[in-house]
Amino acid sequence: MDVRVLTHPYVQAVLTELRDKSTGQIEFRKSLVRLGRALGFEIIRDFELERVTVETPLGVCAEGVKIKDLDRVLIVTVLRAAWPMTEGLIKIFPKARQGIISARRVEERGMKEDMSFDIDVEYVRLPSIGTEDVIIIVDPMVATGSTIETVLKVLNKHGKGKHYIIASAITTPVAIDRIRRVGENLGLNMTIYTAAIDPQINERGYIVPGLGDAGDRAFGG
Numbered sequence: 001m002d003v004r005v006l007t008h009p010y011v012q013a014v015l016t017e018l019r020d021k022s023t024g025q026i027e028f029r030k031s032l033v034r035l036g037r038a039l040g041f042e043i044i045r046d047f048e049l050e051r052v053t054v055e056t057p058l059g060v061c062a063e064g065v066k067i068k069d070l071d072r073v074l075i076v077t078v079l080r081a082a083w084p085m086t087e088g089l090i091k092i093f094p095k096a097r098q099g100i101i102s103a104r105r106v107e108e109r110g111m112k113e114d115m116s117f118d119i120d121v122e123y124v125r126l127p128s129i130g131t132e133d134v135i136i137i138v139d140p141m142v143a144t145g146s147t148i149e150t151v152l153k154v155l156n157k158h159g160k161g162k163h164y165i166i167a168s169a170i171t172t173p174v175a176i177d178r179i180r181r182v183g184e185n186l187g188l189n190m191t192i193y194t195a196a197i198d199p200q201i202n203e204r205g206y207i208v209p210g211l212g213d214a215g216d217r218a219f220g221g
Contacts, residue, residue, distance in 0.1 A: 001180045002191045004042065011038045015195040018169060019211045029084045029218045032140060032169070036088025039167045039193050043136065044092060046191070071095050074127065074161070075136045078103055078151060081215035082138040085167065089138060096136075099126035101154060103147050111144070111205045115174050119150040129159030137164065140214040142171040142194070143207045145178030152179075156186050166192040169214070170207050173197065 006012075017023050017031045048068040053061050073096040077086045080102075090096060102123035109118050129135065135155065142148055148166060155164075166179065171194045183190040200208040211217070 001183050003176055004191060004193045005197060006042055006193065006195050011035065011195050014038065015169065019209065025217065025220050032084035032218060033088040035169055035195065036085035037091050040089045040092030043165055043193055069134055072132050073134050073136065074099060074129065075138060076101060076155065078137065078139040078147060081140050081218055084218055085140055086138050089136060089167065097127045101151050103150055105147060105205065115144050115201060117144060117146040117205060119146055121150060121154060124154055126158050129155065129161050131160065131162060133161035134163045134165065135161045136167055138167045140169040141207055142166065142168045142175045143201055143205055145175030148179050149182045152182055152186060152188065162189065164188050164190045168194045170194060170196045170198050170210060172201055172207055174201060
């Protein structure tokens with residue numbers, strides 16, 4: 001499994017806005033959209049290109065490229081904080097099919113000794129998954145990896161795609177290790193794209209330094 005940390009100055013500037021506690025709700029949500037769009041540009045770098053020739057309005061042929069598999073993308077939004085990032089990704093993948101998985105950490109039971117949470121899956125709506133599909137799972141805060149682990153297992157019951165991509169704002173070493181293990185167990189080809197890997201998870205399971213609760217900050221609690 002590859003892990004790509006986006007160090008582009010624009011991405012890091014947007015991440016700084018997201019981290020800042022003084023960033024208001026509307027601007028926070030807009031920053032998630034901007035981050036989703038930036039992640040989309042980076043993700044598309046790994047798509048295969050096809051050389052083509054087109055005729056311009058002047059009747060002259062010009063060489064160019066087409067990006068393969070753009071019509072085989074499935075974007076899976078993990079409700080609710082991922083909605084704005086999905087909005088940004090859709091600007092880069094306008095032909096993408098979309099799926100929704102509502103999965104929440106059962107925080108009232110607390111974090112377990114292995115730094116995982118029980119996950120309650122409340123709603124699943126997915127199109128069919130084919131063997132040539134590229135599946136982008138959108139979740140801004142990947143703290144313990146418990147939610148992504150559950151989402152991957154749900155997706156696996158609906159079919160197995162060609163490539164699974166996790167698009168996040170911030171993740172942690174704990175989450176990366178857990179996702180790597182579940183990916184290997186399920187036999188998945190996976191890549192994580194993130195703007196930062198933060199070092200710690202506190203006793204409540206929040207990423208430190210992190211940016212707080214992305215859902216509450218984007219949608220007002």
